[in-house]
Amino acid sequence: xxxxxxxxxxxxxxxxxxxxxxxxxxxxxxxxxxxxxxxxxxxxxxxxxxxxxxxxxxxxxxxxxxxxxxxxxxxxxxxxxxxxxxxxxxxxxxxxxxxxxxxxxxxxxxxxxxxxxxxxxxxxxxxxxxxxxxxxxxxxxxxxxxxxxxxxxxxxxxxxxxxxxxxxxxxxxxxxxxxxxxxxxxxxxxxxxxxxxxxxxxxxxxxxxxxxxxxxxxxxxxxxxxxxxxxxxxxxxxxxxxxxxxxxxxxxxxxxxxxxxxxxxxxxxxxxxxxxxxxxxxxxxxxxxxxxxxxxxxxxxxxxxxxxxxxxxxxxxxxxxxxxxxxxxxxxxxxxxxxxxxxxxxxxxxxxxxxxxxxxxxxxxxxxxxxxxxxxxxxxxxxxxxxxxxxxxxxxxxxxxxxxxxxxxxxxxxxxxxxxxxxxxxxxxxxxxxxxxxxxxxxxxxxxxxxxxxxxxxxxxxxxxxxxxxxxxxxxxxxxxxxxxxxxxxxxxxxxxxxxxxxxxxxxxxxxxxxxxxxxxxxxxx
Amino acid sequence: xxxxxxxxxxxxxxxxxxxxxxxxxxxxxxxxxxxxxxxxxxxxxxxxxxxxxxxxxxxxxxxxxxxxxxxxxxxxxxxxxxxxxxxxxxxxxxxxxxxxxxxxxxxxxxxxxxxxxxxxxxxxxxxxxxxxxxxxxxxxxxxxxxxxxxxxxxxxxxxxxxxxxxxxxxxxxxxxxxxxxxxxxxxxxxxxxxxxxxxxxxxxxxxxxxxxxxxxxxxxxxxxxxxxxxxxxxxxxxxxxxxxxxxxxxxxxxxxxxxxxxxxxxxxxxxxxxxxxxxxxxxxxxxxxxxxxxxxxxxxxxxxxxxxxxxxxxxxxxx
Numbered sequence: 150x151x152x153x154x155x156x157x158x159x160x161x162x163x164x165x166x167x168x169x170x171x172x173x174x175x176x177x178x179x180x181x182x183x184x185x186x187x188x189x190x191x192x193x194x195x196x197x198x199x200x201x202x203x204x205x206x207x208x209x210x211x212x213x214x215x216x217x218x219x220x221x222x223x224x225x226x227x228x229x230x231x232x233x234x235x236x237x238x239x240x241x242x243x244x245x246x247x248x249x250x251x252x253x254x255x256x257x258x259x260x261x262x263x264x265x266x267x268x269x270x271x272x273x274x275x276x277x278x279x280x281x282x283x284x285x286x287x288x289x290x291x292x293x294x295x296x297x298x299x300x301x302x303x304x305x306x307x308x309x310x311x312x313x314x315x316x317x318x319x320x321x322x323x324x325x326x327x328x329x330x331x332x333x334x335x336x337x338x339x340x341x342x343x344x345x346x347x348x349x350x351x352x353x354x355x356x357x358x359x360x361x362x363x364x365x366x367x368x369x370x371x372x373x374x375x376x377x378x379x380x381x382x383x384x385x386x387x388x389x390x391x392x393x394x395x396x397x398x399x400x401x402x403x404x405x406x407x408x409x410x411x412x413x414x415x416x417x418x419x420x421x422x423x424x425x426x427x428x429x430x431x432x433x434x435x436x437x438x439x440x441x442x443x444x445x446x447x448x449x450x451x452x453x454x455x456x457x458x459x460x461x462x463x464x465x466x467x468x469x470x471x472x473x474x475x476x477x478x479x480x481x482x483x484x485x486x487x488x489x490x491x492x493x494x495x496x497x498x499x500x501x502x503x504x505x506x507x508x509x510x511x512x513x514x515x516x517x518x519x520x521x522x523x524x525x526x527x528x529x530x531x532x533x534x535x536x537x538x539x540x541x542x543x544x545x546x547x548x549x550x551x552x553x554x555x556x557x558x559x560x561x562x563x564x565x566x567x568x569x570x571x572x573x574x575x576x577x578x579x580x581x582x583x584x585x586x587x588x589x590x591x592x593x594x595x596x597x598x599x600x601x602x603x604x605x606x607x608x609x610x611x612x613x614x615x616x617x618x619x620x621x622x623x624x625x626x627x628x629x630x631x632x633x634x635x636x637x638x639x640x641x642x643x644x645x646x647x648x649x650x651x652x653x654x655x656x657x658x659x660x661x662x663x664x665x666x667x668x669x670x671x672x673x674x675x
Numbered sequence: 676x677x678x679x680x681x682x683x684x685x686x687x688x689x690x691x692x693x694x695x696x697x698x699x700x701x702x703x704x705x706x707x708x709x710x711x712x713x714x715x716x717x718x719x720x721x722x723x724x725x726x727x728x729x730x731x732x733x734x735x736x737x738x739x740x741x742x743x744x745x746x747x748x749x750x751x752x753x754x755x756x757x758x759x760x761x762x763x764x765x766x767x768x769x770x771x772x773x774x775x776x777x778x779x780x781x782x783x784x785x786x787x788x789x790x791x792x793x794x795x796x797x798x799x800x801x802x803x804x805x806x807x808x809x810x811x812x813x814x815x816x817x818x819x820x821x822x823x824x825x826x827x828x829x830x831x832x833x834x835x836x837x838x839x840x841x842x843x844x845x846x847x848x849x850x851x852x853x854x855x856x857x858x859x860x861x862x863x864x865x866x867x868x869x870x871x872x873x874x875x876x877x878x879x880x881x882x883x884x885x886x887x888x889x890x891x892x893x894x895x896x897x898x899x900x901x902x903x904x905x906x907x908x909x910x911x912x913x914x915x916x917x918x919x920x921x922x923x924x925x926x927x928x929x930x931x932x933x934x935x936x937x938x939x940x941x942x943x944x945x946x947x948x949x950x951x952x953x954x955x956x957x958x959x960x961x962x963x964x965x966x967x968x969x970x971x972x973x974x975x976x977x978x979x980x981x982x983x984x985x986x987x988x989x990x991x992x993x994x
Contacts, residue, residue, distance in 0.1 A: 182846045186940070190950045192758035200727060200758055201712050201954065277730050279713070282723055293722040350760065368848065370769055371759045372950045373942035376847040394847030397950070398940030401821075402828060406840040409832035432833075556707035556955050563711070591721045 181672045183390045183652055186407075186415035188400040190372035195355035196334045197271050197278045204575065207331055207663040208416055212377055212393065214334035214360035215259065217245055218326045219666065222441040222658035224493060224578030226326055229385065230259065230335060230361070231312070234326075240319030240614050241288075245312040250384035253337045254365040261306035266338035268304035272296040276346035283332035286325070288315040292591065318612045327578050331663045335361060363668045364393055373397050379667075389654070389671030407647060408432040413672065418443075418660035419647040423479040426645040435648040439481075442490055442641035443661035445576040445583065446477065448537070452635050453596035454568045455522070459515030461634035464569070466508035467544035468537060470501055474640040477533055482642035487627050488576075488583040491641055495580040495620060497627040508544040521547040522568035525558045530571050537571075565596055575661060576641060580623045581610055584630075595635045602629060680976065687972040694968045695748075695961065699741050702957050708733055709757045709955040731757055744961060753965065754958035758951075763962035766947060771929065771966070773843060774943030777936065778928040780859060781866025786921055789871050790910075793878025793917075797886065798905055808875050815872025823865045824938040831861055841940040862939040866932055870924060877920040881913035888912065915982055922978050926970040930963070 191206040192199050196214055199206045217234075219227040231245040251259040268287070271278045274295040281294035288303030289296055296302050303315030316325070337359045341349060358366050363385070364377035374396045379388040395416075398406070404425050406412040418439075421429060426436045448468070455461055470484035483491065486501040522541075526534040531552050538548045551567065561567045576582060587594050588603040597603065606626040613619040646657035654669035710724040710733070728734045732743070747754055753763035796805035818826075832840035838861045839845065845854050885891065886909055894904050933945035940946075944963055951959035 180846060184842070184845075184847075186841065190758075190954070192954070193760045195760070198760060200709050203712075277726070279727055279730075280723060281726075293726075356761070370942040371756070371761050371766055373770070373940070373946060374842075374847055392846065394842075396842050396847070396940040397946070398841050399938045401825060402841055402938050402940070405825070405828050405833055409828070409836065409840045411832065411840045411842070553706075554953065556709070556711040557705070558707075560707035560711035566706075 180392055181390045182392045182394055183413045183670065183672050184411065185393060185395045186403045186412045187395055187397050188403060188415075190397045191375075192372075193355065194358045194366070194369070195350060197280060197336075198350045198355070200279060202280050204417065204663050208660075208665065209375060209395070210334055211331075211362065211664050212364040212667060213358055213362045213366055214336070215251060215362045216330050216334060216664070218330050219664055220327065220330055220659065220662050221656070222439070222443070222662055224327060226323060226330075234322040236321050238315075240321060241316055243314045243316070243320070243322035243325055244307065245314070245322070247310040247312060248384040249310050250382075251361055252382055252384075253339075253361045254359050254380060255337070255340070257337065257339055259335055259361045260309050261312040262309075263338050264312045264335050265304045265306045267334070267336040269296070269302055270336070270338065270341070270346055270349065272302060272304075273346040277350055280332065283329055286316055286318075286320065286329065288317050290317075318608075319614050320611075321614075324579060328582070337361075363388055367392065383668050385668040388667045388669075390652075393667065404429060404647060407649070408434065410650075413651045414649040414655060416660060416665070417663075418644070418655075418657040419649065420661070421645045421647045423481065423645065426647065429647040434650055437646040437648055437657055439643040439646060439658050439661075441492060441643065441658050442483075442576050443644055443658070444482075444573050444642040445488065445490070446474075446482075446571065446573045446639040446642065447488070447583075448637040448639060449562055449570045449572050449595065450634070450636050451562065451565055451568045451596050452598065453565055456598070457515035457517075458633050459511040460517050461637075462632075463508040463511035463515065463517070463544065464541065464546060465634050465637045466504045466511065467541050467546060468637065468639070469503050469540050470639055471503075473533060473536055473540075474642075476536055477530075478640070478642040481644060482640040484640045485638045486631065488630075488638050489580060489623070489627070490576040490578060490582070493578045493580075494616070495623045497624055499627060499631055505544050508546075512545060517546070519545075519547065521549050523551050523566070524548045525551045525553055525561055525567040525570040527555055527558060527571075528552050533571060559594075563594060575663075580619070580626075581607055584626075585611070587636075597635050602633075603635075680980070683976050683979070687976070691968055691972060692745075695745070695965065696741070698961060698964045699744070702960060703737055707955065709957075712954060744958075748965065753962040756951075756956055756959050758954045758956045758959075763958050766959060767944065767962055767966060770942060770944045770947045773941060774930070774932075774936070774945065775928060777859065777862055777941055777943055778866055778924075778930075778932055781863040781932075782870055782921070782924045782928055784863060784867040785870040785874055788867070789874030790878050790917065793875045794882050794905055794910055796875070797879045797882030797909075798901070800883075808879060811868075812872040812875055815868055815870070815875075820865060820869045820932070820934045821938065823868055824862075824935060827861050827865055828938075843941055862932075862935050862941055865935050869932075869935075870927075874917070874920055878913065878917050881916040882909050885909045885912035918981055919978060922974055922981070925974040925977075926967050929970040930967040 187205060189205040191209040192201050196210040215230040217229060217231045219229045221227065230247060230251055232248050233246045235244050237244055247259065247261055253259060268284060270276055271281060272284050272290055272295055284290050284294035285292055289300040291297050305313045307313045340354055340359060341352065344352060363380050363383040365380050367376040367378050369375045374394065377393040379390055381387040403412065403415040404421060407415060408429065421436065429436055450461055474482040474484050484501050486499040487497045489495050489497050524534055524537065531550065534550045538550055541548050553561065558570050562570050574583065585607050586592060588597065588600055588607060590600065593600060606622065606629060610619060610622045610626060613622055648657065649655055651673050653671045653673060656666045710727045713724060713727055732740060744754060755762055756766060792804065792808050796808040799805060828840045831838040839858050843855065843858050844850055849855065891904060891908055894908050930944055933949050935941065936943040936946040937949050947959065948963045951963065
């Protein structure tokens, strides 16, 4: 008996070993697969039911569902679901001429009625959608984006392929797209049928969604891996691959997997730090230097616990933004005095400089009592926080660092538990990309006691059509922000993009803005 | 024996519910909920947050929420993920297989290496085997799993190009046993190396202790060969501590290895738990906790039963 076991075990090991060395089967070999890495998981596959609304979810929706336009990193727009657009009614209306070639993955053509029905469904107060706020810019909705009974909703199908959106305030189609494009997707309303709005999110459809994007759904291991197939009939052209496999994995393994040839690309845009870029170059990969800012860092301030504008300004003056920016971006950033994204149409005359003496003087004027402020940050920014603590300490401001996770940081700031917190965002091309959503009664994250001066400027800038007048208003608004200092703009950062050695046609910088031109991607043979 | 099992199962019930209450409370103590991660950080409106809280039932009092969760659990419903909206039981069913495969094969490999190596190093202290065991223990205990993963990827994927650095399948879907095993070797190797030290050390010290027993001297005096003494008597006599160590890995096998699964993009329970914690997906965290708690409790029972089989001196008292 004993003699028989050993050969059996050896045979088993041999079989397993041979199996392990076996190549892919023929069917698999015939498929051209693009393997993509992502460092965080997406959530629901229903784009209007995403609790996080994160970029990790949006980058998946971007593939399955179609949007009206493609937004380049520099703020220029290209047609996507819409071939063209125009402004009408003195800027209150935008007409989108939809692509007549666009179709859902089940073959049904995408019409303006699909778009109008999608918006009607999601603005229905009975529909338990998340992020309905994206529709609050449309006429006939309240401030939460819910349709107001008795009012005409600002989304109508003029004809089969013309969608008319009516806004509450004059808005150019370009400004609307720059602001909202990534939140507007067309749903296959023909498959939703008569389902009551209250039950729409429970449909099985969202487990195997049908969209009209450049890729169709194949399978998913929720939060770990999604397999998509190229949509050969996509109106902008068929992607140059058969399947796109997106896998969630640790950040630390993204670049190594690209170098090892086990990944073709990683989102967003193959972002890399200076050190990683050096490793990539040594491994023979090409690295592209981004020119458009894709991150904006701010120091959030709690205006209730730091009620003196002088003290808030002193904090801004005490910070050595050059050193902080260098520590964080390793030379790929520019310190800023405002939240206006460099390179966009709107500018401000304000510049930044550190002045510890003046900061100390402002502290005296503001009656700083020597109290210790709580500075919250996530663990990856603890070095930055320590540097800030040192900067502020030089001006005599005592700071205690609290390292927490993202959810704790934002809940703590919104509950007023922390005095300041470090946060970063993806910047936008519009002058109010940062401020419009942060100075409202509904979201007063900086705990500003009187929002009126801010909301007044925001409203004026939003409605102003004349570019020169708008620019003047922007400058005056920035002046208010500089004097009141409700938050401290720190810097805008660019990034390095490690280029895929196996896929051509990727628009790397635009990936940071949650859209990827997969229809132009071509997987190279071999 | 049946009565013993029944008594143990009954006594496990309050422990199980105690664990669920503890984890549930811990999740509530941590500041922030999934609503704080909503939208682009800091821009979600109070109305949006309130709508999400209401839809998830987070606006109800704590005891009501626990009661509802428990009631659903007793009906076999682990609830739905806050993040994906999918049934937690479905998510666990999807992930438990890959975890069993990865951690199970890693632990099995570790047992196959550690037991003979531990016996050999106890049998011949100071020999090359013993020194090799010492080095393996040092690496296993001293090097963090995360670093082992990265070193493994660098050596076998980047430098040598022998093994894939990520995923379970090359094209995202099952494409043959060969493809699966090819992807399994590296992460399972890390799991194996991480658990190896404990097993080798336990086996070695248990064997050394048994070697000092009188019945081993008797066996040698009877003229048995050293190999026979080691296998028939020493190894059997050392079985209980070794078995204990091996079986305590069962919850780990079911629960998955968080670090290894995360680094390698392996779709198992560990990576599910990791994502759930960071996205404050309480139903998923609770669901995975239930599975792991059950595994721990059943493993403890299994251990007690196996002791009886491994050591005839162990008897289960009736009543």
